[in-house]
Every structure is written in C-alpha cells, then in structure tokens.
Amino acid sequence: MTIAPPRSTGAGRQAQAGRGTPAGRTRVGAYPWAMAAAISVAVCGAALSLNGVLRGWNWYWPAMTTVLVVALALAALRSVRAQPLLVTAGGFLALGGVLTLTFFRSSSFFWVVPTGATLPELDRLVQRASETVLAETAPVAPNAGIVMVVCAVLGLAVILVDALAVPLGMPAASGTGLLALLVVPAMIKPQSVGVGSFVATAAGYLLILAFSQWFAPEGRLQGGPARSPGLMRRAALTGALALAATLVLPLAIPGFDRGTFPQGSRLNPWGASTGLNPMITLGNSLRTPDGSGRITYATNSPAPLYLRSVTVDSFDGDSWGPDDRSASRVPLDGRIDPGYQVLTDEQVRLVTAIDAGTFTSPYLPVPYAPETVRGLGGQWTWDPATLAIKGSDSTTTRRQEYLVTSAVPKLSAALLAQSSAPARGIPDVFTRVPGNVPDIVKTTAQTVAGSAGTPYQKAMAIQKYLRSAAFTYSLQAPVQGGYDGNGLSVLADFLQQKSGYCIHYASAMAVMARLEGIPSRIAVGYAPGRLTGATITVAGQGSLPEYEADARDAHAWPELYFQGLGWVSFEPTPSRGVVPDYATEAAAPSVADPLGNNDGLIPDTAPAPAPTPTATAQAVPGAGGSASGEGVQLMPWLLGSAGVLGLLLLAAAPHLVRTGTRSRRLHPRHPDLAVPLAWSELRDLGTDYGMPAGDSETPRAFAARFRSTLLGEPDGMDKDAHQAVASLTSAFEHHRYGRPDTGASATAASQDIPGGLAAVEASLRANAPLPRRWAASWLPPSVTRRLGRLLRMPFSAAGSALNRLPRPGARSRPAPDAARGRAGRG
C-alpha cells in the first residue's frame, strides 16, 4: 500500500510546528538533517552495488562525496526554510559545484564555478564515458569519464529521491529513484545487486519512510493510514502476496535461465555485438546458452582447424584490443604474403570452404596462414604484420561464402626444438614487454620457464603449467571474481585464482612468453567445431566433410614466433580446442586428455580418448540429455501443477481477501471499534450485492435502501436480517453522531453483531440471483473496487500533486468572492 501523507512542504512543516512548543521546534529542526542522512544512506547503499560494474573501489569516494554534498545542501536549504523549488534548484547547483570541484578543478573559477574552459573538458569526459559504455564490458576500469557520469547520476538520484519524499510528500514513491540505480547492476552483473548493497539500500529506504512518518505534524497522523488499525495485518498480507507472486510468477512466465535474458549472458539491448573488439565479446559469446553466429566450413585439413579472425598484439593499457594498423593495410587482391621466411620446405596446403552464415564481424575468420581468399564480396584489406583480414567500409562477414587456401609448415617438436635463434625481422610490437607487468606474472614466468633452455622448452613449460590440474576452466569464476575481461591486472587476478577461460589462458601464455623473450600475440577466432555429417563438394578437392562452429566455440589462443618457422599456435586452455601434435609431450599423457567434445574430429588419426571424469564444468549441449531423462519427464508435471495451483490461488485471492477482511472486522481489537467495523462490513455487503453506498447517503438512508432493495419482506423470513440492519444502523448512528460518553450503551446494543451480520448475509443470499451470489463470494466488488482504487492511487496522487504545485496568480476557488459580488449587485 502506498503511504502518501498529504503534501506539505518542509517549510510548511516547520511553520506549523514553529507555532507549537519550543520542544516541537527543535524536533522539526532535525527533520531535514535526518531526511538527508536517510537519503544518503539509501543512495550510498545503492551505489555499493555498482562495484562489479566499475572495477575496484577507487570510484566510490568521489561518488560518496557527491551524494553527501548534495544531500547536505538540500538539508541546509530546507533548514533555513527556503521555498521547495529553491531547495531543489539549490540541489542542482550543489551537484554542479561538487562535480566541478572533483573533475574540472583546473579549468574552474575558484574550484567550484565552471568556466568556458570546462565545457571542452566535460565533452571529453562524456566522450570517454560513452566509449567505455560502448566498447567495454563490465567491470569497466573506473576512468574519469565513467566515474563522472556515475557521480552525476548519483547526485541526480539524491535530488529525485528528496523531491519525491519531501516536497511532493510521496516517500514511498521515492523508492523508484533507488530502483533506477539498482537496475543497472541487476542487469549487468550476473550475481545481481548483492546482499550488502541491497540491505543498505533497503535500510535507507525504510529510514526515509520512517522519518517522513515520525516527523509528520500531529494533525496528519489521525487520518493517516499509519494509525489505522490492522496496519500490521495489511503489511503482512502485502508481504505474503508479494512473496507468493515471487515464487509463483517465475513458474508461470518463461524463466530467466533461457530466452531473452538468460542469466549470465548479460543484457545487450542494442543487438548482437558487431565485434569491434572481439576480446571483449568473447566471454559473452562463450556464455551464450544457444549458439548464435553459426559458421559452417569444409576443409581437407587432417588436423582440427582453428579459424582465426584477428590478433591482439599490444599488451599495454587497461583493455586490450586488436590494432588495426589501418595505415599499413593492403587491399585484398591476389596472394597474401606472410612476410617472413620459412626455412622448412614441407608446407601443408589446405583448402577450406567457409560459410560465415549469421556470424557478423568485420574480421574474416580464416585458417592460418591464408594465401588466397576467393569469393568474398565487399572491400577487404589484410594486415602484413598479422595477416588478419578485415572488411572496410562496413563490410562484414555476414552471409559471406568464400574459399581459402592456406599454408602452414609441417611442424614437429624436433623442428621447433631446433629453432633456438633469437627472433629477427618481425615488428617491434610483438616483442615489447609492457611496462607495468604485475609481479605475480613475472615471478610465475620465472618459476615456470626460467630454467628452460630453448624457446620451445620455455613455451612447453608455460603451456604445461597452465594445463596442470591447478587450473580449472570456468566461464563464471572471472565474472564472480571481478576479473572478467582482459588486461594485465586481470591477468594477475587470474594467476591467483587459477580459474578462467581461454582469454585468460591465452593472454597468460602470451605475456609470459614475451617476458621470456619469445615474440607473442593472442589470436582470436573459433576453436575447431563439430562434424555436421554433411559433405560439401569443393572444386578440385572432391567432397569434404562439413564442420560447424558457433558462438560457444569462440576461442583465443597464443601464437608464438619461432625464427625460421614463423608463428606457431599453442593451446594452453584446458578442455578447449586441441593441442597440436608438435606441442604435445609424449611424456605427459595428461596433456592429451582434454580433447573433450572434439573427439569426433579426429576419428582416424588419434585414438579416441574417453572424456575425463574430471572434466571441468562446461556447457556441453545435449550431453546431459539422457542423464536427466527423469527430470525432463517430471518437470512439466511439476511446473504444470504449480501453475495450476498458482492460478487457483490467484482466482481465489479476492475471496480470501474478502473473508480475511470480514473476520478482522468481526473480531476487533478494541470493543469501541466493533460498531464502525461492522458498519463497514454492512456497506461492503451492500457493494458486493450490487448496491454500493453513495457518498451523499446518510447511514439511515443507506440502511433504508439496503433493507428495501436487498432484503425481502420485513415480516417474513428476513425478519432477523431487517432487525439486525436496523439495530446496527442505530448503533452506528449513536457511535458516530451521538454523545461521546454514551459509548457503553452503543456497545451493549451491538452485542450480537456477528450473528446479525450472518443473518443479513443469509438473507442477501436468499434474495439474490445466482450470478450475483456467485460474484459476491468469488469476485466481490468491494475487493475489486478497492484494488482498482489502489492501482489508480499512484496516478491520482501524482495528478493531485501536480495540481497542487503553486501556480503564481492562479486562484483555486473564485466562487465565494464572486458570489458575494453578484449578491451585492443584486
């Protein structure tokens, strides 16, 4: 139930109390400050939940400062009895001041007054924030832009909550401002708002409600809902209904574990990502429960084929992304030159036909290293440094079908082991060690690979370390641990938690290899897919088996450069992809285990390993089908019966509410309340049986109409009912209009109220037609009307609040003066 005491401005309250005792004055004096404290607690509590949307806690102090300053400014203005509109305007000024002080101190006048030079800075920060929102995934690094936006929003929330709670007098509605804050983490963070934040917000909200009730002037209490009887019961009923709805509703509507907003997939209302930064979207793609962006391909490769879209080679900055190097890109026409010498003569040439389907990205997935690509539409360029092919002028991979020939040297462990010469002739960007590598990364690299001799041994040591049992593959752990994403700090977290997915493994290996002197980069693309069973006929190659891969196969893996052999890919991620032959160690059979769901790819070349029982949690669609067969059979029944139960409960709700109301009225807490409550019951009975009491109807007139319309002959079978109505009317008139000290006689006269009402209802039922009788017990109009009133209440309250806003020069009621004027003329 909405608690909406009549609107009264803060100044008005003080004025009212100011005429009272000095004690009243001091009490009201504390009101603005108490309210400011409550609002600050609520908004700061709601802001707590943004941890996880923003990384770390550094952003919290400016945010809290903003909230406190705005709340204090509002309270200070209110305590000097400023006009309500002035108070809100002052809140906006304070917000502007504190934002200027925090973010634009250098360009401001006297630290808090923005100047002309502030505007470009503001523009820059807003730009930055919008880039962050568009390009990064939560948790984002708290840069100045996003923190400024968060501070501004929190300040606005304070003003909104304050305006709703104090001048508009709708403290209950002020919760909407807090909800607006909580919606953000609820949508973005998989673990939602979090307990601590919710508790803090709820506490602040309750304080707001409490203060607006406690500090209300006395006159408003008596008629107010807070003082009416049955408050606890109503509260309990409301709470129980809400709880029941929470339990029943998810059964009735499509759940949140699939459908539009699957949990963990994170809401992306702007459609599928176009892959501007594949590093960012990769985690989300992997968490998609139903694979989207399906790619099919046919290849003559004997080994499982990785499709590479793009590489990440610069490990600087908060968030890594592909470097397009648009200046040095070459239009794609003809042969693609890898740009380095491969010493070995044995090249394996592969032909792959790819249908990109619905996969949409500017980067073209191709097997490494592409030599020619035919059949593409649109403008494409390739980067000589990485051989990544990218569409320009909004050309994307969508609906592209193309044929790729690629060449890789026939690698073996022996060949790699021989390559011990330092790398030469490759761009500097692949060898540069980032400046701020966390210590844990350095020490781990040193411990794992420091003692190894050749680059190949180092690489193998790192891969072995990452594939060891200490690490577990998990899509959720980084999200819950707050290190989802990429970057050096994420890497440090990953090495501590030892749980993550391909991005973490790939970047760990790439960074550690670079620390050990091996040029490295991260390739992003698709891990080998599954056989579809179909075959595709490719010109010159005959029919080739078709594979499919979708968003769940999105993958990242490291590529390391070996002098004389070129870029060589490794597979440090456990349970994903396939470890290349050259990177397997015969001595370590455990490494070969996690071929996982890809065993279908290599039916002939390798002995199909059984899936390890220790396979980590991984979404294997369809794999659990037979295991959970019973559950599948049982669930529809359970859901169905729960739904039927819920519907029954819903259908019976009006009846239950009506019955509850009646029993409450017939058993009042205080004997003085017996008569008015019984009278309310009589009025409701009238409403239920199609004769609602009019506003302008006196009790006596209502009773007369009731008796003549709804009851039968006064002398017949309905004699008792007539008598009950008459005596109840008389008792109510005594109670309502009689002398206050004759309450005892009224109570005595109404000894058998329940019996009388029962007689009245029996008589009503006897005289009413069947549909009316049915409606009265199962869909009583007295309940449905009240429900309708309740639903309209927020709107009517808002409407009347708007009407009551002071309008200069408007006179609410011209009638008396005008009437007098007319009378004077007459």
Added chain:
Amino acid sequence: MEPHRRTANNASAPNLNLAGVADAVSHLNGHRPAAMEAAEFHAAAQRILTTVNTVIDGKSDAAKLALTVLLAQGHLLLEDVPGVGKTLLAKTLARTIDCTVNRIQFTPDLLPSDVTGVSIYNQASRLFEFRPGAVFANIVIGDEINRASAKTQSALLECMEEHQVTVDGTSYKLDEPFMVVATQNPIEMEGTYPLPEAQRDRFMARISMGYPDKDAEIEMLETHQAVSPLAKVSPVVTASDVAAMIATVQQVYVSDPVKEYTVSLGRATRESPLLRLGASPRSMLQLLRAAKATAALDGRDFVLPDDVAGVAESVLAHRIILDRKAAGSGETPHSVLRGILSRLPVPQSAHGQPGRGTAAAAAGRNR
C-alpha cells in the same frame, strides 16, 4: 372589513401580557426552565401532533414542521393558495397550547402601533400609560402578512428578532415562548407588499400546505360539515411545558461531523452556479436549531445528518435566490437544494477508520 380586528382568544389578554413581560425579565436574569425528560417530551409532542391532526386532515408533515419550528424558537411562514388551511393550522397549533394567542389580520392601513402597542395619556393618573399591542402573546398569528405596508411589516421585524418591543424609547420584553406564524398568499399579489429578503430571513421555515389528498379531503368534508373541529380543541400542554420542551431541544447534542455537514451544505449553496444568493450564516444557525428540534421529536438526544437534510428545504428554500438563467431553465429553489443535497458527501467513517473517541485514544496510545 374592520381595519384592525383583534381576535383575543384569551379574554384578559393585556394584563396577562404585562405579567408575561415580568416573567420574561426574570427569565433573562438567569432563571432557565428545567429540561423535560425524554419520555415526557415524547408524550407531550405526541399529544400536540395528535390534536392538530384531528383538525387538519392529511397534513401531519406540515403539523410536525410547525411544531419543530415552535420548539426551535423560530417563526413560521405559511405560504399557499387561499383555502388550504393555513390559518387553521396556525390556530390549531396555538389552541393546543395553553398560552396566549393573538391574531392580526394585516391590511394596507394597519399601523405599526397596532402591532406593537401605544402609549396613552391616562387622565386619572396624568401619566402616559403603555397599552400593549397585538404582538404581546405567546403565539401571534399574522394573517396575509404581505398585505400590510412595509412600515408595519418592519415593526413586526424587531419583535421577531429581539423578542421585545420598543415604544417611546422604552423596551418591553415579550413573553416566552414567542412565535409568529404568518401566512401569505402567493397568487393574488396585486396591491401587496411582498416581504423583503431581510424579513423573510427572520422566518425559520416556510411551508407550503398543498392540497390534501383524496381521502383526506373526503374526510375533511365529513368532519367540518356541521361544526368546526377547532371548537372542540382544548389545550393539551401548558406554556411552561413548551418552555421545558424548548430547553430539552437546546440540550440536543450536535457532533462534529454533523456541524461539518451543515457548514458544507451552506458553502455548497454559496458556491452553486445556479444560485445568485446562497444561505447566510444565520440560516445555518436556524437550520441546526431546526435539526435539533427534529432530532428531539424523533426521540433522540443527538442530531443526525438526516435531520439536517430533512429540514434543509423548508429552512433554506425561502432564503436563497436563483440565478436568472437557472430560473429561466425551470429550476426552483427546492430543486436546486435537492440537487445539492444529493451530491453533498455525508461525513461518515471510511473503511476501517476508527470513530472520534477511539481515534484520539489510538493516537494517544501510539504517541
């Protein structure tokens, strides 16, 4: 017709009236008649009404309203076409009470001194002696009041409002109870002086008798054939009984919701676009007094909104003035008042909200 015919039912009227003046003075000095017990009150009221109803057939509502006005210390204006029993009602009511009754037939040449009284030089004592006028009685019947000149009408005005007469600078108190029952003929208005608004406002209620229904008329023909039933009427209560009844009425309790209802009724008439002039605060006072008398006649010691609504038309209809447009569209004061009453919200307890006393108690507990 005699210019001023005085019908003194009581032979020794003037002397008694002077004694009455003394009574009134003592009454003003703090002596109040004791209130009557409820049962006694009810019995007395029933006696009066039964007696009146034996004379006037089928007009029990009008009779009850007349008694209500008497008990509420107001004055009554009977307005209707000739021959429906206006004067008979007034005379019957007066006859049932054992008190002084004077009747004034108003004519254009009636002088104010005929109403109030005049000082006459007594040659024996060589002093001016006050001879009380017709107004010195408990019940004064003013027949065809709109036929008298404005001067004479306003002489009556002071008596009605102040319950006193001022002649040659000396004020003479009137006897209690004092009630003026005036009749007025709305049809034949030529050569008359219609009562101005200010004077109409002094009358607590205006009643239209209306024609009796068929059965009542047949019975009337039967009973009134040979001898007037008025002759058989003998007083059933004394003047002091009536004073006690009035005291009882004054003690009727009026709760806050009823006061609120009354005031909002008055405000509604002032804010109604159909009315040029709404009800005055004095009329609110008279409305509540009439409601109290109604409640007492109904055997209650507290007023219901029904009481207020029940007398509202009679009390207010002759005081409000219709807007010209409303009058043109066929509205009457009665219809406007009925409309207002049908829309006026009755203050009664909302769902689950406690009544007055319990609300205060609950607030006290919670504080």
